[in-house]
Amino acid sequence: MDVKHIKDYLSWLYYQYLLITCSYVLEPWEQSIFNTLLLTIIAMVIYSSYIFIPIHVRLAVEFFSGIFGGQHESTVALMS
Amino acid sequence: MPRFGAGGISSGLNHKPVMNGVQRWENGALKNGMMSEEKVHNGGLYKRPFNEAFEETPMLVAVLTYMGYGILTLFGYLRDFLRTWKIEKCHIATERVEQKDFVPLYQDFENFYTRNLYMRIRDNWNRPVCSVPGERIDVMERFTDDYNWTFKFTGRVIKGVINMGSYNYLGFAQNTGFCADASAKSLNQYGAGMCSTRQEIGNMEKHEELEHLVARFLGVEAAMTYGMGFATNSMNIPALVGKGCLILSDELNHSSLVLGARLSGATIRIFKHNNMQSLEKLLRDAIVQGQPRTHRPWKKILIVVEGIYSMEGSIVRLPEVIALKKKYKAYLYLDEAHSIGALGPNGRGVVDYFGLDPRDVDIMMGTFTKSFGSAGGYIGGSKVLIEYLRAHSHSAAYATSMSLPVVQQIISSMKCIMGEDGTTLGQKRVEQLAENTRYFRRRLTEMGFIIYGNSDSPVVPLMLYMPAKIGAFGREMLKRNIGVVVVGFPATPIIESRARFCVSAAHTKEMLDAALREINEVGDLLQLKYSRHHFVPLLDRPFDETTYEETED
Numbered sequence A: 001m002d003v004k005h006i007k008d009y010l011s012w013l014y015y016q017y018l019l020i021t022c023s024y025v026l027e028p029w030e031q032s033i034f035n036t037l038l039l040t041i042i043a044m045v046i047y048s049s050y051i052f053i054p055i056h057v058r059l060a061v062e063f064f065s066g067i068f069g070g071q072h073e074s075t076v077a078l079m080s
Numbered sequence B: 001m002p003r004f005g006a007g008g009i010s011s012g013l014n015h016k017p018v019m020n021g022v023q024r025w026e027n028g029a030l031k032n033g034m035m036s037e038e039k040v041h042n043g044g045l046y047k048r049p050f051n052e053a054f055e056e057t058p059m060l061v062a063v064l065t066y067m068g069y070g071i072l073t074l075f076g077y078l079r080d081f082l083r084t085w086k087i088e089k090c091h092i093a094t095e096r097v098e099q100k101d102f103v104p105l106y107q108d109f110e111n112f113y114t115r116n117l118y119m120r121i122r123d124n125w126n127r128p129v130c131s132v133p134g135e136r137i138d139v140m141e142r143f144t145d146d147y148n149w150t151f152k153f154t155g156r157v158i159k160g161v162i163n164m165g166s167y168n169y170l171g172f173a174q175n176t177g178f179c180a181d182a183s184a185k186s187l188n189q190y191g192a193g194m195c196s197t198r199q200e201i202g203n204m205e206k207h208e209e210l211e212h213l214v215a216r217f218l219g220v221e222a223a224m225t226y227g228m229g230f231a232t233n234s235m236n237i238p239a240l241v242g243k244g245c246l247i248l249s250d251e252l253n254h255s256s257l258v259l260g261a262r263l264s265g266a267t268i269r270i271f272k273h274n275n276m277q278s279l280e281k282l283l284r285d286a287i288v289q290g291q292p293r294t295h296r297p298w299k300k301i302l303i304v305v306e307g308i309y310s311m312e313g314s315i316v317r318l319p320e321v322i323a324l325k326k327k328y329k330a331y332l333y334l335d336e337a338h339s340i341g342a343l344g345p346n347g348r349g350v351v352d353y354f355g356l357d358p359r360d361v362d363i364m365m366g367t368f369t370k371s372f373g374s375a376g377g378y379i380g381g382s383k384v385l386i387e388y389l390r391a392h393s394h395s396a397a398y399a400t401s402m403s404l405p406v407v408q409q410i411i412s413s414m415k416c417i418m419g420e421d422g423t424t425l426g427q428k429r430v431e432q433l434a435e436n437t438r439y440f441r442r443r444l445t446e447m448g449f450i451i452y453g454n455s456d457s458p459v460v461p462l463m464l465y466m467p468a469k470i471g472a473f474g475r476e477m478l479k480r481n482i483g484v485v486v487v488g489f490p491a492t493p494i495i496e497s498r499a500r501f502c503v504s505a506a507h508t509k510e511m512l513d514a515a516l517r518e519i520n521e522v523g524d525l526l527q528l529k530y531s532r533h534h535f536v537p538l539l540d541r542p543f544d545e546t547t548y549e550e551t552e553d
Helices: A001-022 A028-067 A073-079 B061-085 B112-116 B118-124 B178-190 B205-218 B229-240 B255-264 B276-289 B320-328 B349-354 B383-392 B404-418 B425-447 B466-480 B509-526
Strands: B052-054 B135-141 B152-163 B222-226 B246-250 B268-271 B301-306 B331-335 B365-366 B377-381 B461-462 B485-487 B499-503
Touching: A001 B061, A001 B246, A001 B509, A028 B061, A028 B404, B061 B112, B061 B466, B112 B118, B118 B466, B152 B365, B152 B509, B205 B222, B205 B377, B205 B404, B222 B229, B222 B383, B229 B255, B229 B301, B229 B331, B229 B365, B229 B377, B229 B383, B246 B255, B246 B276, B255 B301, B255 B461, B268 B276, B276 B301, B276 B320, B276 B404, B301 B320, B320 B349, B349 B365, B404 B425, B425 B461, B425 B509, B466 B485, B466 B509
Parallel strands: B246 B268, B246 B301, B301 B331, B331 B365
Antiparallel strands: B135 B152, B222 B377, B365 B377, B461 B499, B485 B499
C-alpha cells in the first residue's frame, strides 16, 4: 500500500517534471537527448563540486585564519 | 476631485469569500486596506459594481514559462538544422530547387513558431465536431502516427462532450425548437442563397424586417446588417475614417478592428487596455498637437473599443469612455461582438449593462454569430450614418446579401430575447446566463485558479502559462469528456497562455458542476492553481501620472 503511494507520488513528480521542462511535448528521441543533457549537467555540477569545494573551503579557511587568527597578543601589542 | 478607481461602488463589497485562510474582497483588493482607494465612488458614473481584476503572474511561473519556451526553441533549431541537412524528412512546404534564387515564397523563419511549437500540440485545435454545437457536442476521434503532422480518423465518435468553448451564450445554437423551425420554413420559401448584393436583386423583405428589428433592439435610429461579422468591422471602419483621421484603439482589440483600422489609412494610436488615463492622454495630445508635422487638427477622432474583450474577459469602462468622448468631442465605435445578448438585464449588450443611452455611442457594431446562434454582423447608429454606410461600405456594395434562413434565425432569437414572441423564454435565458456566469467564475476563483476579467463576463479565461500545459490541459479535458478552447501565442502574450471557457445559458447546473469537478481534478494534476489572491486592479498597472478629471457637462 505504502509502496504504491510512493510510486504514485513519483510518477506525479515525473509528470510535473515533464510539464515544466516541456519534455511533455517533445518526441521520445528528443526527450532522451534532453534528459541525457540535463543529467550530464547535473552530474558534472555535483562531481565538480565534490572535487573542488573541499579544496576551496580549506584554502579559504587557511586564508582567513591567516588574517584574523594566528596572531598572538604580543605581536598586536608590539605593533601599537 | 473624484478619481475613477478600478474597484467599483463599495455597496457591492459585502461578500467576502474566505479561502485558504486569506480573507479577500470580491473586487480583488486585499483586505488590509492596501488598495482601499479603489473603493472610492466612481464619480457617480457607474450604476453597478464594476469588479475587474487581473492577478499578477507569479514570478516563478513566469521564469519557468520562459524556460519552457527556451527549451522548445532550442529543440526547434535542432529540428530545423536536421531538416535543412536532410537528416530528417521535411513535412513543410519548401522552395523548389528550380526557383532557388527567386524571392522566397515560404518565409523560413516566420513559421518557426508554427513548425516547431504549435505543431507539437496541434491536436488540441480544429477538432472535427459532428453535431449541433450546443451545450453538448459529438467530436470525431482522430489519431496521429507522425506527431501531429497528419491526422487520421478512427471512425469512432466521442459522444456527449460538454461544450465549454462555443460562443453560444444564450443557447440559441439548436437544431430543434422554434428558431430552427422558422429557419427551415424560410429555407422552403426562399432557398438558401441570394445570388446578388443588397443594392441589386438581393434586398429581401426579411432583410428590411431584420434591420428594423435590430434598430429597435439596440434602441438606435437605424441599423444595417452584413453577412459576415469580421467583414463588418474590417470593411466599415475604412468607410468611416480615412487619411487625416485618428483612430484610438484599445491594445487588445480584435483582429478585425485592427485590420479595418489599417485598411482605412488613418493614423492609429494604441491605448493601454481599458486604461482611461492612457486614453485621455492620447486624446489630449491629439487635440493639442494635431497631425504630425503640419499640426493641422485631426479631421475626425474615432475611439474604437470592444464590449467584452474575448481573450481577457474584461468589460469596457463604457461610462468613462463616453464621458471622455463627450469631453473631447470624439466619435465612439463600440464592437459588441461578444457582449450583445450576453450582457445587461435585458440582454442588450454593454450599454444596457451600464444603463446608458445607446445614442451616446456613435457606432454600435455587433455580430449575430454568438448569442443569436446565427451568422453575420450589424452596425447601428443614427439614420445619417446608416444611409452613408449603405452607399459607401464595401460590405454593402460588394458582398452577397445574407442567406434568409440565417436571417430568420436572428429574427426569431432576437424576438425571443425581446419577449416579442409572447414568452419570457428569452428573458429567462439572459438571467440564466448571468447566474451561470457568476456561479462558474466564483467556483473557479475559489478553487484557486487565476481567472482574468470582469465578474459578470461570460468569457472566462483560466491561466495556464506554460506551453506544455496548453497541450496537456486540452487533452486531459477531452479525456474527461469536456471540450475546451486553449489559447496561446500569438492570440495572447507569449507567457499568458490560457484556457477560455464560454458559459452558456444552455448549461445546466449539473453540467457546470461536472465541468468544474473535472477542471478541479485536472487543475490538481497539472498544478494550475497558481492564485495567491493577490490582485492588481487594472488601473494600478504602472502608467504615467496623468490625472483624470471629471467632465464639466
